[in-house]
Amino acid sequence: MTTLTGHGLAVELPRGWDGAIFRRDPDPQERAAGGRETPVVHAANFPLPSDRGDFGSGAVEIMGRSGVLVCLVEYESASATTALFARRGLPRAIAPDDYATHTLQRPMAGQGGVQMFFHERDRAFCLYVVIGSHRRRRILAPVADGLLQGLRIT
Amino acid sequence: MTALVVALAVVVALLTVLVVGLLRAHAEVLKALHELGLDDVLDPAVEGMRIRTRPGVARPRATGTRQGHDIVGSSVDGGAVQVAVVGVEHLTLVAFLSSGCLTCGTFWEAFADPGRRQLPGVDTRLVIVTKGPEAESPSRLAQLAPPGVTTVASSVAWDDYDVPVSPYFLLVDGVSGTIVGEGAAASWNQVRDLLGQAMADSGLTPDGRRSPASEATGVARDQRIDEELARAGIRPGDPRLFLPSAETETETRS
Numbered sequence: 001m002t003t004l005t006g007h008g009l010a011v012e013l014p015r016g017w018d019g020a021i022f023r024r025d026p027d028p029q030e031r032a033a034g035g036r037e038t039p040v041v042h043a044a045n046f047p048l049p050s051d052r053g054d055f056g057s058g059a060v061e062i063m064g065r066s067g068v069l070v071c072l073v074e075y076e077s078a079s080a081t082t083a084l085f086a087r088r089g090l091p092r093a094i095a096p097d098d099y100a101t102h103t104l105q106r107p108m109a110g111q112g113g114v115q116m117f118f119h120e121r122d123r124a125f126c127l128y129v130v131i132g133s134h135r136r137r138r139i140l141a142p143v144a145d146g147l148l149q150g151l152r153i154t
Numbered sequence: 155m156t157a158l159v160v161a162l163a164v165v166v167a168l169l170t171v172l173v174v175g176l177l178r179a180h181a182e183v184l185k186a187l188h189e190l191g192l193d194d195v196l197d198p199a200v201e202g203m204r205i206r207t208r209p210g211v212a213r214p215r216a217t218g219t220r221q222g223h224d225i226v227g228s229s230v231d232g233g234a235v236q237v238a239v240v241g242v243e244h245l246t247l248v249a250f251l252s253s254g255c256l257t258c259g260t261f262w263e264a265f266a267d268p269g270r271r272q273l274p275g276v277d278t279r280l281v282i283v284t285k286g287p288e289a290e291s292p293s294r295l296a297q298l299a300p301p302g303v304t305t306v307a308s309s310v311a312w313d314d315y316d317v318p319v320s321p322y323f324l325l326v327d328g329v330s331g332t333i334v335g336e337g338a339a340a341s342w343n344q345v346r347d348l349l350g351q352a353m354a355d356s357g358l359t360p361d362g363r364r365s366p367a368s369e370a371t372g373v374a375r376d377q378r379i380d381e382e383l384a385r386a387g388i389r390p391g392d393p394r395l396f397l398p399s400a401e402t403e404t405e406t407r408s
Contacts, residue, residue: 002226006234016241016328022233047237047244047279050304 005154007039008123009072012150018048024073041072043147055105055128065110067132068143072125072151079124087118091127092148096141101134112137120153220333222246222326223315225283227308230299232292235306237281242328245278245358247349250312250322252284253294257340258321264342266300271342274325274349274360285309325349327356330381334358 002013006021013019020042026035040054046067052058056069063069072090079085099112105128112134116127127148131140225237225248239246249265251258264270265282273280282299284290286309299305315324315333323345324336335352339345350360388394 002224002236004226004234004236013236013238016238018236018238020229020233020235022229022231022235047242048304049302051302 001150003150004041007074008154009039009041009074010152010154011041011043011147013043014045014146014150017043017045017147019043020048024054030076035076038074038076040074041151042069043151044069045143056130057106060104060106060108060111060130063111063130063132065133065136066140067130068140068147069130070144070147070151071128071130073128075124075126077123080119080122082124085117085119085124087116089118089120090125090148090151090153091116091118093145094129094141094148096137099129099131099134099137099141104130110134112140123153125153222324222328222331222333223311225281225306225308225311227283227286227306227311230292230296230305230307235304237304237306238328239281239326240328240331243277244328245275245334245353246326246328247273247278247280248311248315248324248326249280249282250284250315250317250320250324251282252320253290253298255320260341261321262298262300265303268302271300271303272346274346274353275358278325280304281306283308283311285312323349325352327358 001015002019004011004013004019004021007023009021011019011021020040022040022042023037024040025031025037029035042048042052042056042059044059044063044067046059046063046069049058049062054071054073056071059069075085094114094116098114100114101107101110101112103115104111104113105115110133111130113128113130118125118127129144131137131144133140222240224239227235229235237246239248249261251261265280271280280303282303282305284295284305284307286307289309290307292307295305295307319338322336322338325334326332327334334356335349337345337348339348353360383389383392383395
């Protein structure tokens with residue numbers, strides 16, 4: 001098991017998982033408001049393509065039915081006190097029935113996803129998890145939970 | 155009776171002539187090798203350069219199975235990255251390149267063209283690995299890194315794979331976690347030919363699957379058995395691999 005660290009984040013990657021911690025460019029609206037680069041964590045149990053969006057566009061198109069993609073995207077710390085990020089702490093487990101087919105950033109047939117906003121250590125985050133088959137969510141949700149157990153905000 | 159003795163004498167005489175002829179031919183071969191300065195070929199005690207390669211060309215490695223390693227390093231944008239190479243279902247072609255070597259330029263260009271970077275196997279993944287930021291210019295790598303190809307800067311990976319020279323290529327079977335083929339070449343076509351041959355030698359079909367024949371026999375079968383035992387927590391030397399002898403069984407029962 002390898003631990004990737006960077007930008008105040010760490011993720012333990014199980015055998016066979018790809019992972020990356022990098023900084024994302026703020027979109028023009030964020031930049032105009034003084035936004036800066038913020039970190040992103042990607043982890044997947046399938047090969048992550050080099051060209052992909054913060055919420056996994058480019059990756060979800062190639063994931064198979066057993067695929068799991070976890071994205072942790074940080075927002076400006078000023079957002080941490082807003083209502084959207086009111087939830088406290090990184091979720092460590094996601095119930096299978098919390099996954100839905102209509103919550104996908106990029107709708108793909110058969111896939112399921114879940115999006116949760118929260119704050120931790122005065123930092124604001126969005127956790128976004130995609131599973132390759134919504135019908136297999138009872139099998140795949142624990143796989144995602146296994147990754148979440150090793151995700152840390154330091 | 156006399157005829158039988160005569161016949162036997164003739165056969166013995168013929169065999170003697172044959173053996174003398176073979177010994178003489180063998181002596182001539184030895185003499186010729188000696189004149190060529192290749193005495194070491196015949197002496198198993200002599201270590202070292204049995205095969206000489208041209209300067210700049212990596213020497214073949216010793217035979218035997220080598221294990222692959224996941225690649226951990228930094229991406230061209232400076233982030234931390236891990237590329238899983240073992241414990242996955244696909245083959246990974248790891249291309250060790252540098253920004254400075256002339257031959258590497260051929261491969262940077264070839265990989266930048268999606269039409270030219272046809273890989274052996276159906277779902278083979280290409281990963282370019284350069285040395286880390288202490289040995290390579292990050293800005294130069296950012297210019298060279300081909301769009302659509304995972305590029306990782308990792309000196310650790312160079313050490314893990316014991317890379318002798320750049321450019322250097324390794325094909326790793328993610329299922330067995332072993333290196334299927336490796337070598338250096340001057341052009342992408344040469345690399346593809348070498349890797350195709352290595353796949354065939356390892357019992358992999360051209361699409362990267364294990365051939366039915368290799369599953370049933372040979373190295374691939376041994377690897378498969380080892381993998382299945384390892385998954386069950388049984389390693390070499392595990393007592394469960396050895397059936398109890400009748401004597402031991404009797405003692406246990408009594």
